Amino acid sequence: MQAYTPIEPVEILTARLGIPGEKIIKLDANENPYGPSPLVRQALSKLDVVHIYPDPESRFLRDALSKAHGVPAENLIAGSGADELIDLLLRVVLEPGDRVVNSVPTFGMYDFDTMLNYGSCINIPRNPDYSLDCNAIQKAVSDQKIKVIFACSPNNPDGRLMTTTEVEFLLSLPTLIVLDEAYIEFTQTNKDLGVGNTLIRRVAEKENLVVLRTFSKWAGLAGLRIGFGAFPNWLLESLWKAKQPYNVNVAANAAAIASLHDREYLADNVGRxxxxxxxxxxxxxxxxxxxxxxxxxxxxxxxxxxxSAKQIKLDLVSKGIFIRHYDNSLLSNFIRISVGFPQDTDELIRQLEGLL
Ligand SMILES: Cc1ncc(COP(=O)(O)O)c(C=O)c1O
Structure with a gap:
């Protein structure tokens, strides 16, 4: 299998390019430039239990999440980022050779973790507008035994939210649907942090639905690694058995709880x-x-x-601006730009005007 190519952090870029950190415009990993809530900084500065292992069940956090999302705490599991939970779930459900449906292009970890867990990914190309090819998915499910279907909404890298028709189609299939809502908080403009669009509450009624969420994007906690999932009852026992006992560290736990106490502040940044x-x-x-x-x-x-998308990316790097570029059969000559501060947009556009 191919290695996953992670994004380089600012301190490494600074050292490599000799550009000071504050001059770097980092628009390549969909991070939140506004960073965390001030309550997170306070909570971290008061942490006095770093010499003690964290709660293996993240109970305070799961209770706070249960209140925030209207999902029973028993159905929630916290992880070291949503990434950990993708791997945990596949470890538990996949037998060697099991098939997983992936609607590409999409987030690379579904394919990566499927391979790592001895599964085999059936990559179904999306339609030109990045909607799901429901006929091809239906055919795959009818013709072969499919263990899991991944769906990312809004999808990375195109940012499209699934329609209700797509959602209902997926949920009607006799297959486990793993819905990754890493970016759901950005989907509406009325600062509701995605409440109007998330399917998280449907986990209680749908045996075949898992919803994954993260604090990396809306709450600005990417560096602390904290995410969670809502899982149906039948999966819980195996997931708890397979989970590393101390997967969520004390700082991540405290930061996530503080973020939930400051949703209005964070929603303002999401609005920006x-x-x-x-x-x-x-x-x-x-x-x-x-x-x-x-x-x-x-x-x-x-x-x-x-x-050339690649040349644009390289030319921008020399100016201290980082974006993603793609050049493969599905995304031939594409770039993906994370939304940053207004001044980041201005500088990026100024540089692009010079390059195009
Ligand atoms: C669609 C999607 N899911 C999950 C993640 C990872 O989330 P986390 O930082 O919680 O591991 C990302 C990160 O970019 C993503 O794009």
Missing amino acids: LQEERGRLFEKLSRLPGIKPFPSQSNFILCKVEKS
């Missing part, structure tokens, strides 16, 4: 990013040879029509 997404989209649309796709997330995918 939603507004900035609109402004970035407008400006990108006006650039020659760049076709941005509408996004409900904190990033925008663009087709590069005349120049």
